[in-house]
Amino acid sequence: MELEQKKKFFSAIVGMAIITSLVVNIFVVGPIVMIGKADPGDIPHYWHNTTTLNVTVLHFAPRILWYDFQYNQGGTWVSKLNAQIDVNNSAEYRFIVNISSDQGWDDIQFVNITAWYDQGTDSSTYNQTVGGNWNLNLQYENTTGTAAWRMLWPHGGEFTEGTYADIVGFDPYGSIGYTECHNLSFSFVPSYQVRYAPGDGIWNNTYNTTDDAESWNFIMEVTDSGEDAPASSTIWITDEFGVYSYSEIVSAGWPTIIGHPGENATANSNITLLTRSNGNYSLSTDVEDLVHRTFPAATISRELIWVRGGDLDLFDNFTASSGGIYFYGSLGAYHLSRANGTDLTTNDVEYKCNIPLGQMAGDYAAAIRYHLTTT
Incomplete structure (x- = not known):
């Protein structure tokens, strides 16, 4: 029994000595095993090619350089913007607009002209009150390579289609070799009952505005395809004229x-x-x-x-x-x-x-x- 106790005591003494030796070796002398660093040598190049440079080229919208509403006075076209016109089934009038496109003319898809009697308020819109004597819609379409002209409304003889013309023009502000400019004209003859519009008594000659009640307002809209742009773009101008009573x-x-x-x-x-x-x-x-x-x-x-x-x-x-x-x-x-x-x-x-x-x-x-x- 005494011998067994001596063995246990001796084992405890040995264990404590081993632990003490390890502690002293780590904190005083140094670790038993040293982990050394590997020498990587020169690294003269490194490539990173997972990013890109992104550039978005914006599409220039078309430009309306000038426009007019005119009366054919013996072969001479006279402006009738902010003025009254006759409706006697013989007098000829036309809308004319000069359009420039920096991406070429093939981008121009539509030119729509809508005109309407404003019913005494400039907040009115085309075809708000349906009727051939109150509304007019002319269109130029250029989606197939061959231009098409048409009167979309009316169809009851209230207006008679005249002649259409497309004349190549020049834009001094455009880019040679890229910009194309055209003059488009839409002529027509109004019949006897096209709505009387005397104006408000004082015609304002400011361009691109409608501020005379009791007149005919009109909008010229140009739609550009935008080529590869996310969507087409449309620009527009607006103005007005009057109509004498008949x-x-x-x-x-x-x-x-x-x-x-x-x-x-x-x-x-x-x-x-x-x-x-x-x-x-x-x-x-x-x-x-x-x-x-x-x-x-x-x-x-x-x-x-x-x-x-x-x-x-x-x-x-x-x-x-x-x-x-x-x-x-x-x-x-x-x-x-x-x-x-x-x-x-x-x-x-x-x-x-x-x-x-x-x-x-x-x-x-x-x-x-x-x-x-x-x-």
Whole structure:
């Protein structure tokens, strides 16, 4: 037993000696094993090629160098920007625009011209109120290599297409060999009922603006394909012009009434009125007393003559004092302008006469006066 205890004590002493030796060797003398550094030698080159230089070449948008709206005055084109024009189905007008493209003309895809009656506010837009007398849309298309020109709207004869022209021009600010410049012109003839637009009384001649109410506004838009750019680009200019009022009674039928004394005789047939107006309008009729063709002393009072037609559904008779009967509108009030069409046909005008008892037989006649007002 005593021998066993001595062995354990001896083992403990040896273990402590070993631990003490290790500690002293590490912290006082130095580590038992030294890890040395390898000598790498010269490193004269090193390449890193995982990054790139990125350059984006921007696409120049096309430029509108100048534009105009013109009237063909005997072969000479006269500017009508911020001025009124005639609408008589014969006067010729044109939009003309000079466009420059630094990437060549093949980049120009579309030139769209839209014009519209502004309805008294410059915040209005094309086709806001649909109608051939209120809107115009002309287009130049250059997407196939062969240019196409067209009138996209209207199609009811309110405007007649004229001639189109593409003339190569020169841009002094462009780059030789790259920039191409063209003058495009779009001519047309407005018909009789293209909407009246008097302006606000004072035409502002500032270019590229719409600041005169009661006018025709227009926008010229040029769309460039952008070649390999992310998207096409569109530039535009805007301006305005006015339109004179137009009123015309083209034709009126001749009513004929046959009847006996004491009879409320009606005309053999309705007559037709053909009129033209390019604004809000009123249309009235007035007659004189009927006078015997052979014996002028024999008359029939105008108060015995009745008429209806147009918006007047019920017969109305003329009064003793002068004053017309209105088919459309009334005294101081007007029917809204026609959005479409080149004229108005009123084919339901009907006259009748209360022939007094004892009235002399024979033929009587009275002048009829029709009055068309445009405002």
